[in-house]
């Protein structure tokens with residue numbers, strides 16, 4: 001299960017796009033266009049045919065040529081095929097370019113113009129995806145990041161604020177709207193292009209809720225059905241928002257939106273943080289804890305990777321942006337008693353198993369940058385490596401002064417976030433305050449070079465056990481495609497459970513996602529049911545926190561994690 005594939009992608013592409021714009025955005029200054037305002041009318045008149053019509057009015061001073069970036073791609077998603085029927089008014093010559101997944105409209109202006117309109121249609125994608133990175137156009141929902149909706153001038157400095165109006169039009173009465181910029185169907189904004197596109201826009205038959213905080217309200221939008229009742233989701237989110245804001249002592253949010261939609265693939269969930277918001281897609285059939293964790297993870301990114309923004313080494317910092325986000329989203333939930341110690345230890349042990357059993361846990365950090373998009377094991381590596389490193393560092397800090405913890409580094413990072421972005425050097429500098437010899441060597445060994453982090457001797461009730469990595473024991477591809485057992489390994493637990501080549505499978509139950517050797521798999525043939533633990537016969541040493549604790553161990557655990 002790709003748990004937070006999404007947010008990982010989003011921030012990454014955000015910076016790639018910034019870089020792209022910086023590198024190429026200024027090369028077009030020869031045309032010397034200037035822009036006063038951009039107005040986007042989003043017409044729902046043809047929504048029954050699954051079409052959103054967008055009309056863009058550009059005002060300014062345009063000479064000779066105007067180039068617009070049309071919705072192209074973001075976070076592994078391509079929007080190009082969805083954009084159709086592009087027209088320009090007045091009827092200047094229009095040339096469209098589709099190259100390397102970039103989509104542009106080049107308009108030749110005969111002389112000089114101070115106003116120009118371009119319109120296009122966004123059609124629903126084949127296959128009707130339910131992923132929040134997509135531009136979703138249904139007869140009861142439009143749900144898209146700005147990347148999938150807005151055409152923007154290529155030569156407009158993407159960091160310059162500009163007057164932008166967005167108007168939802170021809171909307172049926174029971175439809176509502178929500179976006180990164182409020183719940184009104186007409187928005188009048190002074191923002192830059194990056195703020196326009198790195199944002200969520202929703203209209204549809206959505207269920208709206210409001211969380212009253214002591215400061216500004218948080219708005220929620222739900223579409224589709226979830227396993228958990230709306231009210232429970234709202235109260236979970238309210239507690240997450242409260243406890244995380246309290247942790248950073250940061251209540252400086254003027255407006256916040258959360259949009260959740262039902263996912264259609266039971267094995268896929270995900271989310272992404274956008275300006276003043278996050279959005280997620282959740283399939284049915286998830287354990288309740290997964291909902292909570294997804295919300296907590298995405299909301300934590302308001303700080304980690306959000307307000308404490310990354311420097312340009314985005315992927316090389318994922319051990320912090322993703323690993324520490326996974327660590328703190330769970331730890332804050334434990335401290336606020338939203339999850340109990342039992343669940344926390346189960347979660348923690350799952351990270352430890354994932355880390356110690358991983359086939360790639362000794363890969364250097366540079367491999368993450370190189371192969372993040374090519375290899376799922378590599379994509380997951382920074383999440384669990386960073387999580388285990390957080391535990392290791394917390395122990396180092398507490399050994400020097402039991403009144404300090406990793407929290408202090410987090411607070412310091414937040415306090416200097418407005419002056420400088422996160423970098424591993426900044427992290428090392430701050431760590432010197434709490435660890436006499438610093439953590440330069442540890443970051444070099446365990447993050448940069450990929451030595452396995454030893455947790456022996458740590459001040460936690462931890463024990464070493466022998467365990468095998470996740471191993472199905474037969475061909476997964478053939479199994480998923482043809483429902484037949486093929487290439488079974490006679491040493492595997494599947495074989496020991498009685499499964500044999502050529503057996504035809506009637507049904508199966510593989511616990512959420514693929515990858516935990518501890519979760520029993522059930523496979524049924526016409527006349528028999530087989531159950532086995534998908535654990536490899538080659539065992540390696542894995543650290544696990546004890547699930548049942550004595551009184552002293554409970555105290556040690558509470559001391560380590562700052563539980564009062």
Ligand SMILES: [Zn+2]
Nearest residue numbers: 004007008322
């Ligand atoms: Zn994330």
